[in-house]
Amino acid sequence: MTTYGSFYLLYAANQLLLAVAVTLVAVWMCGFGGGPSWQSDPAREFRWHPLAMSLGMFFCNGEAILIYRGLRNVPKPKTKLMHAGLQFCAIIINVFGLKAAWDSHDLNKDKDGNLKPIPNLMSLHSWIGISTVVLFCLQFLFGFITYLKPGLPMQYRALFMPGHRLGGIALFVMALGSALMGISERSAWKMTCWTKEGYFCGEMLITNIFGVFLVAYAVTTLALVAYPDWIRKEPEALVRIPKSEETEALREE
Numbered sequence: 001m002t003t004y005g006s007f008y009l010l011y012a013a014n015q016l017l018l019a020v021a022v023t024l025v026a027v028w029m030c031g032f033g034g035g036p037s038w039q040s041d042p043a044r045e046f047r048w049h050p051l052a053m054s055l056g057m058f059f060c061n062g063e064a065i066l067i068y069r070g071l072r073n074v075p076k077p078k079t080k081l082m083h084a085g086l087q088f089c090a091i092i093i094n095v096f097g098l099k100a101a102w103d104s105h106d107l108n109k110d111k112d113g114n115l116k117p118i119p120n121l122m123s124l125h126s127w128i129g130i131s132t133v134v135l136f137c138l139q140f141l142f143g144f145i146t147y148l149k150p151g152l153p154m155q156y157r158a159l160f161m162p163g164h165r166l167g168g169i170a171l172f173v174m175a176l177g178s179a180l181m182g183i184s185e186r187s188a189w190k191m192t193c194w195t196k197e198g199y200f201c202g203e204m205l206i207t208n209i210f211g212v213f214l215v216a217y218a219v220t221t222l223a224l225v226a227y228p229d230w231i232r233k234e235p236e237a238l239v240r241i242p243k244s245e246e247t248e249a250l251r252e253e
């Protein structure tokens with residue numbers, strides 16, 4: 001029989017890392033440069049972007065990924081709905097975050113106040129980032145049709161489960177890569193303390209610590225989700241037919 005002591009210890013650490021990471025990005029975006037604004041000030045509108053992408057890709061998506069492990073005693077239909085609901089929130093928040101980045105390019109003004117748009121989708125960050133968001137939406141759509149919409153026979157649900165899992169993990173890793181590139185890009189473009197003046201400023205400290213916490217959070221999330229002993233097992237009573245495919249589907253889904 002598996003004991004979950006070490007699981008809950010790591011899970012608590014993971015949730016703490018997430019809380020600190022989200023707090024740090026909020027402090028970074030709200031505490032410097034006048035905080036976030038909207039289209040009247042596109043440079044400050046940008047400040048929604050890192051905040052929203054972190055909330056969507058790490059808070060909502062990360063919590064959704066871990067929900068079957070964290071709430072292992074809550075009935076499956078409820079956790080399934082929470083999983084899908086959190087992923088849906090992630091999509092909405094991501095769209096908002098992308099709009100903020102896009103506007104900050106399209107509505108950019110020169111120092112005389114004339115419109116001087118910055119071209120979109122030039123950086124590696126933006127290429128990997130947009131691919132992550134598009135694939136994330138496709139993963140959601142496929143997951144919705146397969147596991148939430150009634151009608152698909154159990155053996156197909158079981159068949160697609162390893163792919164659904166692998167896809168989710170790959171997208172989480174891609175989101176981490178995108179965020180780290182975004183952090184570096186922002187530091188390189190906007191924080192002249194280290195590039196021009198040659199010292200380490202407070203904003204850099206917060207930015208770097210945010211990146212470190214994001215990596216630590218992502219690593220613990222991947223450990224929690226990948227360790228085989230911690231995979232949720234359905235109560236015996238629910239495993240109705242000892243037919244290999246169906247049993248596997250109930251356990252895995």
Ligand code: HEM
Nearest residue numbers: 050053101102120121123126129130175178179182183186
């Ligand atoms: C996983 C989360 C993220 C995704 C999916 C993502 C995606 C994107 C995309 C698609 C763009 C292009 C917008 C355009 O071309 O108009 C962009 C721009 C940008 N993002 Fe992110 N982003 C993420 C997180 C972050 C974070 C945490 C930062 C940190 C500050 C950041 C900094 C930037 C910067 C500086 C730009 C403007 C320059 C550029 O186009 O590369 N991003 N992001």
